[in-house]
Structure formats: structure tokens, C-alpha cells
Amino acid sequence: MIQGKGQNARPTMVDVANAAGVSKSTVSRAFSQPEMLGTETVSRILEIASSIGYVPNHTARALSTGRYGNVALVVPDVTNPFFPPLIRAAQMSADLADYCVFLGNSDESWRQEDKLLDRFVGQVDGLLLVASRLSEERIHGHAARKPTVLINRDVRGIPRVLIDSGQGVQEAIAHLAALGHKRIVYVSGPSTSWSNQQRRNAVRQGARDFHLHVDIVAARVASYESGRAVVPTILATGASAAIAFDDVTAHGIMTGMADLGVSVPSSFSVIGCDDVLGAATYPSLTTVSTRSDEAGHAAMSLLLDLLNSRSVGDARITLDTHLVVRGTTSAPPRR
Amino acid sequence: MIQGKGQNARPTMVDVANAAGVSKSTVSRAFSQPEMLGTETVSRILEIASSIGYVPNHTARALSTGRYGNVALVVPDVTNPFFPPLIRAAQMSADLADYCVFLGNSDESWRQEDKLLDRFVGQVDGLLLVASRLSEERIHGHAARKPTVLINRDVRGIPRVLIDSGQGVQEAIAHLAALGHKRIVYVSGPSTSWSNQQRRNAVRQGARDFHLHVDIVAARVASYESGRAVVPTILATGASAAIAFDDVTAHGIMTGMADLGVSVPSSFSVIGCDDVLGAATYPSLTTVSTRSDEAGHAAMSLLLDLLNSRSVGDARITLDTHLVVRGTTSAPPRR
DNA sequence: TCTTGACGTGCAACCGGTTGCATAGAATAG
DNA sequence: CTATTCTATGCAACCGGTTGCACGTCAAGA
Structure with missing residues (x-):
């Protein structure tokens, strides 16, 4: 665009250069390589620049340097x-x-x-x-x-x-085992999710270590609603505790349990993953914190x-x- | 940066122009103003461009047009x-x-x-x-x-x-009035927030219309914790219902009530704003939906x-x- | 005193596009 | 058959910076 600069056009380097009586290059260096210039030259240029409201043009710089910021x-x-x-x-x-x-x-x-x-x-x-x-x-x-x-x-x-759920899931299972649970379920999340695969494997491994029986129940997606919907399937396994792919799903499970009159935690224990709900559920959710x-x-x-x-x-x-x-x-x- | 283009440099317009035997301008127009060019010229250029993997440079375009996208x-x-x-x-x-x-x-x-x-x-x-x-x-x-x-x-x-909470808040107050509440509180959010001011005023107006007494209780910030912390203050007003600045605060209030053994909703009613928690609280939250x-x-x-x-x-x-x-x-x- | 080098600054090319204007050839009019 | 208008394309300036290289100056070393 060939344009005369209106009165509201942003000042450019040449404006600063003219005002300071130096060349465009010098102004450029005053900003990007001040150590290359005389001390007082730099300060004079910077002063003039700010006085006329000059701000370096990000795009132009990106074009010539290839660095975008x-x-x-x-x-x-x-x-x-x-x-x-x-x-x-x-x-x-x-x-x-x-x-x-x-x-x-x-x-x-x-x-x-x-x-x-x-x-x-x-x-x-x-x-x-x-x-x-x-x-x-x-x-x-x-x-x-x-x-x-x-x-x-x-x-x-x-x-x-990578957020390694291994340790946290291991602790979760140890916790459940210590409480006396024998049979648990893992409520899985999106099949394409690396985290889901990792957690599923960790649950399997942990269950093996602590001699628990584990069933996998698939929630279609990681959401409150799908957690809530999957509760009957969970209960059908005969398990007494569930570890969910994430907190949102776990939260849905809690509500689903309440819907069916199953009280948490006295009748069924629930553990989430991610710790994104803080203590915001009621009762507050035991979870694997992933920061x-x-x-x-x-x-x-x-x-x-x-x-x-x-x-x-x-x-x-x-x-x-x-x-x-x-x-x-x-x-x-x-x- | 003066650089010889390595073998992995992205092709530019001149590369396309050379390959097509036309000038840079013509290639440019083939992309931005194809109607200005001969039909077969355009198609030939586009074909060659895609064959050598040319992609227009966003930054360069931005620099000359002043439009950034x-x-x-x-x-x-x-x-x-x-x-x-x-x-x-x-x-x-x-x-x-x-x-x-x-x-x-x-x-x-x-x-x-x-x-x-x-x-x-x-x-x-x-x-x-x-x-x-x-x-x-x-x-x-x-x-x-x-x-x-x-x-x-x-x-x-x-x-x-602007999300106009007026109508929703009015409905909320009508709802509370119909249930028989006489005294309510509004739990406010950030003082700099326009929404907070608007909601506070709407509550005041609504309370006037329905002849309810309303107290304002300030939560320092809009958060779960501050909602929870402000519960004693709420109860001290003698109100039987609260409208909170947002759902998160409302959720905190619910937990705070439970902490003190006050059951929601039988002993105290809570209404949120924003409807961001969906039905994810327990009991699920009555709220002003703001989309x-x-x-x-x-x-x-x-x-x-x-x-x-x-x-x-x-x-x-x-x-x-x-x-x-x-x-x-x-x-x-x-x- | 003459060379040598460091230092500070300017010149001009370059990044990769866009676009006003000029021009050559074709099409239409007179 | 020449004058006029279009149409399709090229030239070159421009957007606003960066940077390799050249040049001039001044001080230290020979």
C-alpha cells in the first residue's frame, strides 16, 4: 500500500533518525545492539524516540530477522x-x-x-x-x-x-488396598489420549502389585455427563471403588452414585485424576494431583x-x- | 540477516515466478486478485506454486498491507x-x-x-x-x-x-419471593467488575419490587475459598437465601454451609450466576444462566x-x- | 611522524510480499 | 486502415526494520 502518512501514522525509524540527525541504521542499533554505539548517542536516540512516541514495528523486525517473538x-x-x-x-x-x-x-x-x-x-x-x-x-x-x-x-x-501418573496411581491403589478394597474399576477416558493409556497401564500394574481385581469401564469421553452415565456399569462389576480418568469424570460418577442412592464414600469410594476441582466437590474428592x-x-x-x-x-x-x-x-x- | 538460502528454505514468490516464467507481481496477483489475470495463467501459477510447496508469507504480507489477520x-x-x-x-x-x-x-x-x-x-x-x-x-x-x-x-x-443479568436476577428474586423468602443476601464479587456492579444493582432493584430485605456481603474475590469463608457473615444477617456473584462463589458457599451443618436447600437456599458449573454441584445449583x-x-x-x-x-x-x-x-x- | 587498529557511524542490499503506473498486444470503433 | 479502448502483465517503489561492509577519526605503538 502506497500511502501518504496521515497525521496519526505511527512514527518510524527514519522519523527518529531525522530528528536525531543520524542514519536509520544507527537508530536500529540503538535498540538492538546498543553496545555497538557511543553511550551518549544511544541515550540521545532513545530519548528522542520516546519523545516522539516511536515503537519498533514487530512485523518489520520479524520479516528481516526471521524471528517472530x-x-x-x-x-x-x-x-x-x-x-x-x-x-x-x-x-x-x-x-x-x-x-x-x-x-x-x-x-x-x-x-x-x-x-x-x-x-x-x-x-x-x-x-x-x-x-x-x-x-x-x-x-x-x-x-x-x-x-x-x-x-x-x-x-x-x-x-x-510428561505428567507421569504412575507414582500417583500407585499411591492411590496402595491407599485403596490399605482401606481393604479388593475389587476396583478404572473408568477410562479418550482412547487417543496418551494420559489415558498411561493411567490405565498404571492401574493394571498397581492392581497386580497389590493383588486387587480391576475391571476397565469405558466412559465415551471425559465429561461430567459420561461419568454420571457410566455408574450402573461400574456398580455391575461388583467393585467397591473406582479410579477415574480425570476429576470431571469422577465428579460425574459421584453424582451418578448419589442418584442411585449409593453414598460416597461409605458405600463406594471414588478417586479422580488431575486435581483440577480442588476441594470443590462435596465430599471433597480424593485425587491424583498432576499440577x-x-x-x-x-x-x-x-x-x-x-x-x-x-x-x-x-x-x-x-x-x-x-x-x-x-x-x-x-x-x-x-x- | 543476509543468508544464502539453504536447501530447506521455504520457496518464495520469485521461485514460483521463475518456475512459471512470469514476474513476481503476477504471482502475487494470482493469489490476491486472480480476477485481474488470465484464467489459465492463474491456474498454471497456482499449480506450480503448490507443486514446489510455496506458501505465502503471512508476515511479509502483513508488512506491506498493514493487515495482520x-x-x-x-x-x-x-x-x-x-x-x-x-x-x-x-x-x-x-x-x-x-x-x-x-x-x-x-x-x-x-x-x-x-x-x-x-x-x-x-x-x-x-x-x-x-x-x-x-x-x-x-x-x-x-x-x-x-x-x-x-x-x-x-x-x-x-x-x-454486555451480559445483562437484570432479567435473570429479577427472575431469581421472583423465585425466592414465591418460595416465601423475606430476607436475602447478595454476595458480591470483585469491586472493579462491571458485572458485579450490574448484578448488585439488579438485586437491589428486584428486592425493592418484591419487598424483600437485602444485605450485601462482600467476598474479597470471586473464588471457591472466599465463598466458603464468608458463610458465617451470611448467616449472621439472618437471611434464608443468598444470591452469589458467580457460580464458583456459590459453590464455596454451599460447602461452607455444609461445614456448619446447615443443609442446602432445606435450611438455606443458594443461587449462583453464570451457569458454568452445569449441574455439577450436589445438589445441583440453581443459577442465572449467562451463556x-x-x-x-x-x-x-x-x-x-x-x-x-x-x-x-x-x-x-x-x-x-x-x-x-x-x-x-x-x-x-x-x- | 607514519602505520595500525579500534571504534563509531553510514550506505545500501535484503527480508517477501503488494500495488500504482506504464506498456504491449488484442479487440473494437470509426 | 488508423484511432481508441481494454486486458494482461511487468517494472519498480514501498512497507519498516536488520546487517555486512566500507569509511573516517583518533589514539597508541614503532
């Missing part, structure tokens, strides 16, 4: 309470390094995720994919274009932060490190989890 | 359940128009909000501020630079989408309209609310 953050579903704390933490980490973050919501669809990433790729330095629903091939494809960090997705060769905010913070830091020193490597950070015992677990009813 | 979305707190549905809806609306969205979390601080906006301003076409904590002056300042739309903030001259997702959608659509046709005007869209009666309200206890 932006990162993309893509999650499957913003409205799932697991993600907001993570988003907030990632956001703040990026913020401290003066990065802006694009948010994408894939709506649990790999096509949507793919489309968003294609849109973002031209204006970001790096990607942060949370619980990606993409195939490994496509993840590798995107990672080949831009530095990429994954959360809760274990792809060899791509830096990743999604720590994951967000760790992953963003990792990504930013990557962007500074291209020391890629095959980072694989795992975050421990632990059981938080609250009010939804007790000894099984005698019969 | 991005919008900024700033909220006070991603982790407050009111916002994620709104974010999701805004995101999807932007997505349909091929816009990317920057997300900012102001952490309830106007300084942070200001800082984020300054960072965003250089690479967005418009701003969407949700429940902004900025002063009117600063809002006007930012709005002068970029087309701006507000949600739940009523600033004259700036297009805004934050609709607000997100409406506001983003408004902003995008603004960006296309600078028909600014002083749009002021209000969204109705209504009461959803669930399980936390009943007749007051007899004494």
Missing part, C-alpha cells in the same frame, strides 16, 4: 478444566521472555489441529502442543519446520513434558530454551504425581 | 470457568474468518493488561477485551489505535457486548465485521439471561 499453544479443549491452569502458566512463562502466544483450540480433532498449526507456522518461532491428537507422522512434520515441545504425548526425538500448571511452565521454558540455543537433544521431562487424600475414600462396606 | 483476546483469568467457553467460542468465530488469536491473561491486573496490549498492538487488527480491568481512559487509548470490542464493560463510544460462549461469539463477530467495513458506530449488544432452577432453592425453614 511468538509461540503457538494448541490444546484439545479449553473448556476442560485441566487446561486453563496449564495455559495460564505457559502464558506467563512466555510473557516473561517477551513472547506473545497464539492460542489454538483443536476441539479434539486432529484435522483442526493441523489446520491451526498451518495457520500459525508462518508467524511463530515454536510450537507447544498439549495432548496432541495428531499422528506421529504429522507431529514430526510440524516439528521439522519449527522447534516443537509436547505435553503429555511421548514421541521419540521430540522434546516433551498441569507445572507442566505448562516446564514445557514453555523448555521451548524458549530451545529457541535461544538450538541445543535440541531428546529432552524428556517427567513430572511426578502424588495422591491427595480427601473425603471420597473410605473402607468398603461390610456385607 | 490476527486479533488479540485478553481475559482477566483463564482459570475462572466463566472464561474458557467464551474463549473457545471467540476462537472458533475468528477461525472461520481465517484469523489467528493471541491470548492474554491479565491476571486481574490492569498493568499486566496494558502491557500485553502494547505487545500485541503491533501485530493485530483488532482487540477483544473481556471484563477489562483498565480505566476508561486507557481503554479509549487502545481503542484509538485499533478497532476494539468489549465484553462486560460498558464504555460509551466503544462497541460492546458466556454466546458473548464470545457475538463479540468476535462484531469485531470482525468492524474490521471489514469500518462501520464503527456505537454498538451495544446486550444478551439476556434467565434463571435455571435446579436443586439449591426451596422454601425457607419454618421457625
Whole structure:
């Protein structure tokens, strides 16, 4: 666009340069490499710049340097309470390094995720994919274009932060076993979810260690309603306790139990995962705490490190989890 | 950066131009103004472009056109359940128009909000501020630079989408009055929040209409914990029902009541606002439903309209609310 | 005193597109 | 058959920065 600059046009470097009686280059360096210039030159330029309201143009800088100062953050579903704390933490980490973050919501669809990433790729330095629903091939494809960090997705060769439910689930099962439970169920979440697979396996392993019988009951999706709906199936197994894929599902299960007149925890114990509801259920939920905010913070830091020193490597950070015992677990009813 | 292009450099327009035996301009027009060119020229160029994997450079285009294809979305707190549905809806609306969205979390601080906006301003076409904590002056300042739309903030001259709690709160009070309540309390939220002021006034007005006595009890912030903590104060007023600033606070109140052995709803009725918890509390919460997702959608659509046709005007869209009666309200206890 | 080097600054090319204007050839009018 | 209007395309300037290299100056070393 060839445009005469109106009176409200933002000042540019040449405006500053003219006002200061120096060249465009010098102004540029005053901002990006001040140590290259004379001390008083720098201060004079900065002063003049701020006096006429000059602000460097992000886009122009990006074009010539190829560095955008932006990162993309893509999650499957913003409205799932697991993600907001993570988003907030990632956001703040990026913020401290003066990065802006694009948010994408894939709506649990790999096509949507793919489309968003294609849109973002031209204006970001790096990607942060949370619980990606993409195939490994496509993840590798995107990672080949831009530095990429994954959360809760274990792809060899791509830096990743994994919330390891193993420890927490182990504790949960030990807790149930100590209370005297013999038969439990695991209420699974989305089959494409890495976390779900990991938790399911951890439950199986833990049950083996403590000699408990475990049934797997599938909730179609991770939601309050599907937890509530699956209660009859849970009870049909004859179990006295359930570990749910996540807190939201666990919460639904609690309500479903109440609907059927089964009291929690005296008649049935419930354990969630993620600790996103805090103590907000009644009774408050015993759960495996996963600190999604720590994951967000760790992953963003990792990504930013990557962007500074291209020391890629095959980072694989795992975050421990632990059981938080609250009010939804007790000894099984005698019969 | 003066760089020889490595073998993995993305192809540019000139690459396409050379391959097609035309000039750079022609390739440009094949993408942005195809009707200006010969039909077969366009198709040939597009074909060659895709065959060598050419993708237009978003940043370069932005630099010369001054249009970025991005919008900024700033909220006070991603982790407050009111916002994620709104974010999701805004995101999807932007997505349909091929816009990317920057997300900012102001952490309830106007300084942070200001800082984020300054960072965003250089690479967005418009701003969407949700429940902004900025002063009117600063809002006007930012709005002068970029087309701006507000949600739940009523600033004259700036297009805004307001969730009007009036109707819903009126219904809530009618509901309580019909049940026989005489004395109620309003548990307020953040004092800087427009929604809080609006709801407080609506409660006062409604109470006047139905001849109820209303006390205002201040929760320091809108959170589960502060709702829980304020329960003794609520009970001290002698009221038999409470309307809380939002669902999260209401939920806290429910727990606080249970802590003190006051049963909801038989001994005390509770009504929330926002309907973000769905039926997820127990008993399920009677609340004023505000459809934050609709607000997100409406506001983003408004902003995008603004960006296309600078028909600014002083749009002021209000969204109705209504009461959803669930399980936390009943007749007051007899004494 | 002359060379040498460090230091501070300017010149101009470059990043990858967009677009006003010019122009050549074809189509239509006179 | 020439004058006029379109149409399709190219040229080159421009968006607002960054940066390799050249140049001039001044001080230290020979």
C-alpha cells in the first residue's frame, strides 16, 4: 500500500533518525545492539524516540530477522478444566521472555489441529502442543519446520513434558488396598489420549502389585455427563471403588452414585485424576494431583530454551504425581 | 540477516515466478486478485506454486498491507470457568474468518493488561477485551489505535457486548419471593467488575419490587475459598437465601454451609450466576444462566465485521439471561 | 611522524510480499 | 486502415526494520 502518512501514522525509524540527525541504521542499533554505539548517542536516540512516541514495528523486525517473538499453544479443549491452569502458566512463562502466544483450540480433532498449526507456522518461532491428537507422522512434520515441545504425548526425538501418573496411581491403589478394597474399576477416558493409556497401564500394574481385581469401564469421553452415565456399569462389576480418568469424570460418577442412592464414600469410594476441582466437590474428592500448571511452565521454558540455543537433544521431562487424600475414600462396606 | 538460502528454505514468490516464467507481481496477483489475470495463467501459477510447496508469507504480507489477520483476546483469568467457553467460542468465530488469536491473561491486573496490549498492538487488527480491568481512559487509548470490542464493560463510544443479568436476577428474586423468602443476601464479587456492579444493582432493584430485605456481603474475590469463608457473615444477617456473584462463589458457599451443618436447600437456599458449573454441584445449583460462549461469539463477530467495513458506530449488544432452577432453592425453614 | 587498529557511524542490499503506473498486444470503433 | 479502448502483465517503489561492509577519526605503538 502506497500511502501518504496521515497525521496519526505511527512514527518510524527514519522519523527518529531525522530528528536525531543520524542514519536509520544507527537508530536500529540503538535498540538492538546498543553496545555497538557511543553511550551518549544511544541515550540521545532513545530519548528522542520516546519523545516522539516511536515503537519498533514487530512485523518489520520479524520479516528481516526471521524471528517472530511468538509461540503457538494448541490444546484439545479449553473448556476442560485441566487446561486453563496449564495455559495460564505457559502464558506467563512466555510473557516473561517477551513472547506473545497464539492460542489454538483443536476441539479434539486432529484435522483442526493441523489446520491451526498451518495457520500459525508462518508467524511463530515454536510450537507447544498439549495432548496432541495428531499422528506421529504429522507431529514430526510440524516439528521439522519449527522447534516443537509436547505435553503429555511421548514421541521419540521430540522434546516433551510428561505428567507421569504412575507414582500417583500407585499411591492411590496402595491407599485403596490399605482401606481393604479388593475389587476396583478404572473408568477410562479418550482412547487417543496418551494420559489415558498411561493411567490405565498404571492401574493394571498397581492392581497386580497389590493383588486387587480391576475391571476397565469405558466412559465415551471425559465429561461430567459420561461419568454420571457410566455408574450402573461400574456398580455391575461388583467393585467397591473406582479410579477415574480425570476429576470431571469422577465428579460425574459421584453424582451418578448419589442418584442411585449409593453414598460416597461409605458405600463406594471414588478417586479422580488431575486435581483440577480442588476441594470443590462435596465430599471433597480424593485425587491424583498432576499440577498441569507445572507442566505448562516446564514445557514453555523448555521451548524458549530451545529457541535461544538450538541445543535440541531428546529432552524428556517427567513430572511426578502424588495422591491427595480427601473425603471420597473410605473402607468398603461390610456385607 | 543476509543468508544464502539453504536447501530447506521455504520457496518464495520469485521461485514460483521463475518456475512459471512470469514476474513476481503476477504471482502475487494470482493469489490476491486472480480476477485481474488470465484464467489459465492463474491456474498454471497456482499449480506450480503448490507443486514446489510455496506458501505465502503471512508476515511479509502483513508488512506491506498493514493487515495482520490476527486479533488479540485478553481475559482477566483463564482459570475462572466463566472464561474458557467464551474463549473457545471467540476462537472458533475468528477461525472461520481465517484469523489467528493471541491470548492474554491479565491476571486481574490492569498493568499486566496494558502491557500485553502494547505487545500485541503491533501485530493485530483488532482487540477483544473481556471484563477489562483498565480505566476508561486507557481503554479509549487502545481503542484509538485499533478497532476494539468489549465484553462486560460498558464504555460509551466503544462497541460492546454486555451480559445483562437484570432479567435473570429479577427472575431469581421472583423465585425466592414465591418460595416465601423475606430476607436475602447478595454476595458480591470483585469491586472493579462491571458485572458485579450490574448484578448488585439488579438485586437491589428486584428486592425493592418484591419487598424483600437485602444485605450485601462482600467476598474479597470471586473464588471457591472466599465463598466458603464468608458463610458465617451470611448467616449472621439472618437471611434464608443468598444470591452469589458467580457460580464458583456459590459453590464455596454451599460447602461452607455444609461445614456448619446447615443443609442446602432445606435450611438455606443458594443461587449462583453464570451457569458454568452445569449441574455439577450436589445438589445441583440453581443459577442465572449467562451463556458466556454466546458473548464470545457475538463479540468476535462484531469485531470482525468492524474490521471489514469500518462501520464503527456505537454498538451495544446486550444478551439476556434467565434463571435455571435446579436443586439449591426451596422454601425457607419454618421457625 | 607514519602505520595500525579500534571504534563509531553510514550506505545500501535484503527480508517477501503488494500495488500504482506504464506498456504491449488484442479487440473494437470509426 | 488508423484511432481508441481494454486486458494482461511487468517494472519498480514501498512497507519498516536488520546487517555486512566500507569509511573516517583518533589514539597508541614503532
